[in-house]
Amino acid sequence: MTVLGTLRSAPIFEPASGEEIGRLPFASAADIDAAVAAAAEAATRWADVSLARRAATMFDIRSVLRERATELADLIVRENGKTREDALGEVARGLESVEFACGIPQLLEGAHSSNAATGLDVHSVRRPLGVVGAITPFNFPVMVPLWMLANAIACGNAVVFKPSEKAPSAPARLAEVLVEAGLPEGVVTVVHGDRDTVEAIVDHPGVAAISFVGSTPVARAVYRRGTAAGKRVQALGGAKNHMVVMPDADMDAAADAAVAAAYGAAGERCMAVSVLVAVGDGGDELVGRIVERAGGLRVGPGAQEGVDMGPLVSREHRDRVAGYLGQAAADGAEVVLDGREAPCAALPGFFVGPSLVDRVAPGSPVYDDEIFGPVLSVVRVPAYEDAVRLVRDNPFGNGVALFTRDGGTARRFARDCGIGMVGVNVPIPVPVAWSSFGGWKASLFGDAHMYGPDGVRFFTRQQVVTTRWPEF
Numbered sequence: 031m032t033v034l035g036t037l038r039s040a041p042i043f044e045p046a047s048g049e050e051i052g053r054l055p056f057a058s059a060a061d062i063d064a065a066v067a068a069a070a071e072a073a074t075r076w077a078d079v080s081l082a083r084r085a086a087t088m089f090d091i092r093s094v095l096r097e098r099a100t101e102l103a104d105l106i107v108r109e110n111g112k113t114r115e116d117a118l119g120e121v122a123r124g125l126e127s128v129e130f131a132c133g134i135p136q137l138l139e140g141a142h143s144s145n146a147a148t149g150l151d152v153h154s155v156r157r158p159l160g161v162v163g164a165i166t167p168f169n170f171p172v173m174v175p176l177w178m179l180a181n182a183i184a185c186g187n188a189v190v191f192k193p194s195e196k197a198p199s200a201p202a203r204l205a206e207v208l209v210e211a212g213l214p215e216g217v218v219t220v221v222h223g224d225r226d227t228v229e230a231i232v233d234h235p236g237v238a239a240i241s242f243v244g245s246t247p248v249a250r251a252v253y254r255r256g257t258a259a260g261k262r263v264q265a266l267g268g269a270k271n272h273m274v275v276m277p278d279a280d281m282d283a284a285a286d287a288a289v290a291a292a293y294g295a296a297g298e299r300c301m302a303v304s305v306l307v308a309v310g311d312g313g314d315e316l317v318g319r320i321v322e323r324a325g326g327l328r329v330g331p332g333a334q335e336g337v338d339m340g341p342l343v344s345r346e347h348r349d350r351v352a353g354y355l356g357q358a359a360a361d362g363a364e365v366v367l368d369g370r371e372a373p374c375a376a377l378p379g380f381f382v383g384p385s386l387v388d389r390v391a392p393g394s395p396v397y398d399d400e401i402f403g404p405v406l407s408v409v410r411v412p413a414y415e416d417a418v419r420l421v422r423d424n425p426f427g428n429g430v431a432l433f434t435r436d437g438g439t440a441r442r443f444a445r446d447c448g449i450g451m452v453g454v455n456v457p458i459p460v461p462v463a464w465s466s467f468g469g470w471k472a473s474l475f476g477d478a479h480m481y482g483p484d485g486v487r488f489f490t491r492q493q494v495v496t497t498r499w500p501e502f
């Protein structure tokens with residue numbers, strides 16, 4: 031274990047050029063102590079601010095964030111690599127969580143029983159937790175923080191926020207924008223760092239709860255560590271999302287959806303489709319249509335006009351993704367589209383072109399592992415039951431999509447599949463902001479899903495007040 035307190039830092043890269051564009055100083059142990067102390071002070075004052083005032087602040091945050099959307103999107107593009115359009119979409123989806131939190135007075139309404147026993151009244155209230163930790167991944171540097179921050183602050187908490195060290199500038203700017211919009215200083219404090227920083231936040235006695243999003247091994251570790259210390263933890267992990275295409279599906283719509291969901295954001299989305307399950311004998315036709323469309327995608331720097339797909343986030347990640355393509359061929363799968371040979375692979379940034387691996391065998395690394403890159407695996411199965419078995423047996427349970435024209439099949443699939451978020455003819459079924467987001471199995475550790483009503487429950491605890499006022 032590295033000793034916190036020595037000043038550490040890490041390079042920040044621009045994935046599109048492959049160049050180092052800055053260095054990120056990490057918080058020391060003393061910085062984290064100071065951040066928690068400042069947050070504790072801010073939390074006490076902020077929790078006393080009226081619901082009406084907190085709601086008004088959320089409305090102001092919404093307005094100012096809308097004004098800063100392009101500035102935030104540009105920072106996302108620079109350090110994450112996704113396209114500008116995608117980055118703007120990310121900010122827009124994050125804003126939906128802020129819009130949800132504008133309704134905080136209603137969301138926190140409690141229940142009241144008058145004369146519950148003779149002369150006795152009972153009411154319930156939801157109180158903030160105090161200081162909470164928010165730890166986020168590189169792939170949505172603004173949206174995932176807003177999933178957490180919007181509800182956490184609207185509920186009256188203060189947040190110690192640790193964004194990903196791989197794309198730190200947009201979340202750091204987001205925190206500044208919150209203050210510009212009127213959020214009191216100290217309600218959100220950013221601390222930069224890596225594993226040591228996360229562990230220091232999770233272990234800190236002044237932090238009451240942890241909201242985490244990242245990869246499954248880290249989510250599991252953070253969940254165990256936090257709950258062992260008696261804290262409330264929600265830890266969302268990785269995914270391996272299947273898209274099942276029935277023989278009766280609209281094949282053009284399915285091919286369009288597969289291309290958008292597998293290669294959008296270079297596959298660096300926890301709800302990306304990474305396995306296509308072709309049911310029956312339509313596999314050749316479907317693969318043909320996907321390959322044709324994928325071949326037409328324009329790959330390049332995300333800031334460039336007209337680009338459909340940008341680079342991966344880091345050199346190590348690019349090499350790891352490329353390694354799966356070599357492994358797939360060695361395992362006997364058919365690498366139909368090899369992103370290592372795409373023209374973009376010759377660019378100086380961290381590029382791999384859209385890739386498709388056909389006839390992938392469950393049990394091989396390309397099927398089993400979360401690759402988190404633009405690699406679509408195709409598994410062919412004879413019947414619906416085989417497809418359901420694949421999906422059910424997968425250890426991840428974030429999202430799944432079914433493409434069919436048959437309502438009965440769709441209805442049954444939603445019940446059979448054992449996955450937290452299901453799309454019917456919708457490839458990326460991310461729930462709207464008032465309907466919480468959460469996978470099952472190894473995609474989420476804890477009881478509470480993210481944002482929406484579950485977010486409000488997570489960032490508050492219920493208190494019941496029993497009252498007797500003698501009448502005369």
Ligand code: NAD
Nearest residue numbers: 166167168193194224225228244245248266267268269300
């Ligand atoms: P990551 O797990 O490497 O990092 C996430 C956060 O944890 C970062 O802030 C990082 O600094 C910190 N961290 C890294 N290693 C740690 C360790 N050993 N101990 C404690 N903290 C550590 O994830 P990433 O690469 O930034 O993001 C991609 C992953 O996030 C993918 O697996 C993706 O599926 C997942 N993700 C999930 C969701 C979801 O909603 N389920 C959403 C977005 C991303």
